[in-house]
Amino acid sequence: MTGLGAVPGIADTMAWLDEVPLRRLVEAGLEMSVPLPPGDRPLVEPGTEVVPGDLLLEHVRDRRVAEVDVRTPDGDRPSAGSRWAPAPGRRRHADHPGDGELLAPVPGKSGRWRLVTGEHRAQTASSVGGIVVEVRLGAMIRLRVEGLAIRGAFAAGASARGRLELATDPFGDLRPGGIDVGRTGSILVVGARIDAEALTRARAMGVRGIVAASVAGKDLRDFQASERRQRAALHMPEPFGVLALDGALKRPIATPVAALLERLAGHEVALLVDPPALVFDAAGVDLPDVPPDWVRVRSGPNLGAEGRLRELVGLRRFAGGVHLEAARVDLDGEAPMDIPLADLERLG
């Protein structure tokens, strides 16, 4: 690993460093949400503690609406969102609905309600441990996640869990041929970028997730279209997600993040889609130290380069005749250069 050694003389008294945008290396107490559309049945309630693999909800894959008579002898009016099932012992016909969730009364028909029901149901397990904070019927389940999280820029697919494996170095690209069944069940770190073809191959090989520094918009859209087709199939595919740590333009994974991912290799981690993050159990994992003056170029001509901050230099004129607040940076051992402050980020 380069560029992460301690720097003598750089003290935390450098308050001016605050002017350079800071990104957290890890976050605790992340909250995630799981969609719960009308018809899906929550299997947890607020306050429930869940561990990875615990069931969160029952998902109806072929949701449809049926009309049912909900009149009861005591005349109670049910409420929308409550569960309804046919009276026990009643004969079921193929065209009669099974159990489901009451959607709304049928206007003008006393005692008749619309019911969301379906034949094909699948149970969704939690990819993380945590506490259920909220169950909003017809909308979502919200969990406070246990463990630490590396935040990403965006994610697609479904939240998944697996063993973290490093497939390339932080600068690398993973080609489709580089993924085989030996990666089944893993969450792969693939370096700088991955394309749609490699993503679909990874999913086909049983990989559970991909972590890359960047995913181009076109590849993301192609993957999402493919994912929608997969989800529409009769058999539910295993959950598979892709997490872009930094954005859409190609750059290597930041050195401190790569160092942390190296330490997490072989550990079980969870890839979350909403919010985009990689969650891990902090026990037994040392977080890398990041010197306070370490910076990375997060955008602009030197995208992805890393270096050390020397000083703030105030307003400087840059290409296009624009004036921006800047800092002088020793970039990857090159001569010092002035870079707009907003193009830099610190990790801490």
Add this chain to the structure above:
Amino acid sequence: MSNPTRAFATIDRGTATTAVALIGWAGGRHRLLGATAGPVGVPESALLERVRRRAMAADPSLLESIGLEHPGCAADLPRLECATTMPPELAVVAATERVVKPLAALAATAGWHVRPVVIEGSEILKVATSLADRHVDAILAGASDPPGADERNLIAELGTLVAATTERRPDLVTVLAGGLASPGARTEQLFRPDRPGPTVLAPSPLDDGGEPLRALLDGLRGGRDDARRAIAAATASLARVLRRRVEVLEIGQSGGSRTVAAWQPGVETAVRTALVPRAALLPKPFTEADLDAVIGWLPVALDRLRLQDRLREMATAPWADAAGDGAIVRLASVRAAAARLLEATPAFDAMPAPDLVLVTGGAWLAGPATAAVLALADVARRPGARAVGMDHARVLAPIGTIEDEDERARLLADLRDDMLVPLGTIVLAAGLRGARAAGQLTVHGTGGPLDVDLVPGGVDLVDVPPGEHATVELRFREVVDIGVRARHIALVVTGGLGGLVVDLRDAPLRLPDRLEPRRELLASWQGAVWPGFDQ
């Protein structure tokens, strides 16, 4: 202020930018000591210290006189603060498209992201799922008053679906408008009276041009010290101070706003405002049409997919990649956003034309001042003459949080020359025909008279420095529209960083459909006003 504080800070917390300014009492009035801004996440104390440090370097005796000579002391100053948050989402539901459209258009100017939902022709499950979606913060349900023939048999369905949604989410704010709010409709009886969320009976969107309903929806957003509402309050005070009609166009990451305040002697200043999330620099969702709009304003060729990726990065890090063609992309995005803002507020164009247009929001600062003036002239195509300024220190919104109108006006009167950067004056004439010289312009300034040929389709820049006034005589061969229809007109214009911009292009602006000639044309205009444009 009646009991002036020696110094205080203003803080404008946006969704992308934190802007700070230091204001001190010196020479018997408030003065702007300095201002700066940084990406969200940079501590306010660091930004305030940057301003203090620079002010100290420029005028140490002034800072000593108001007690700001010590490092770190600016962080402890009293503050005027305001904030912008991401817009909440409003599901606008009605029986038919005919009813949803005007309701949605109105709600879209009240600071809400709008999700239109139509009952007619939709699957009930889709409608119910959409209303219950976790991103929905409130529901506006409406009907014509009395309900039209096309919606009568769907009104009951509409009521039961909305009521069922509130049973799932009892805290959901629900607004009933038009026919659903009329006493005969009894729609509110469908809602459980003991639920915690309110059911609000709202005025019809047809009442007073929809302004009462818009104001109600804006109020429901909550947000104490909301920066966009504060801009509206400050604009009214500024119009009173300047005794002018003032328009403020603000473009930000989470939305845009347009406020017009018309001062008239002896009567209360009339103010109209619209807060439009779709007028964000990069609106959410960012559609292919939005991308086309940005590409349509680009004077350089950029690969479409690559541009899309750059804009995606700009959405997550709005301050990044601001140099080089990043600045050009930003100003193209500003034009597209301002065009959406103007398109969403057509009723404003029926009001008297403003004397002064102020632009605010960091995106306008992406290029030099002259480029900002041209960007405004490109999209605001109302014929006439208007001065253009910029709230460069972004103090307008924090000052708008002062509740007392007189106090607000006094502070603005003190600060007006410090806080408003004069960008120049735009003179826009419409109705010119042909390619030959359409007339002559004579500028009577401090440097003596200057004659310029007026050529239709072009933009002429005349140097009138900030702080100077010049008399401009326009003599056309034919009658043109310059706010009034005339052939010969004389105006007094104020100078600015961009000077006088005489815009004789079409109104509305007609650009070639093919991208290459379109880019060449845009580049020729921008190259003339943007030093370093082609670097």
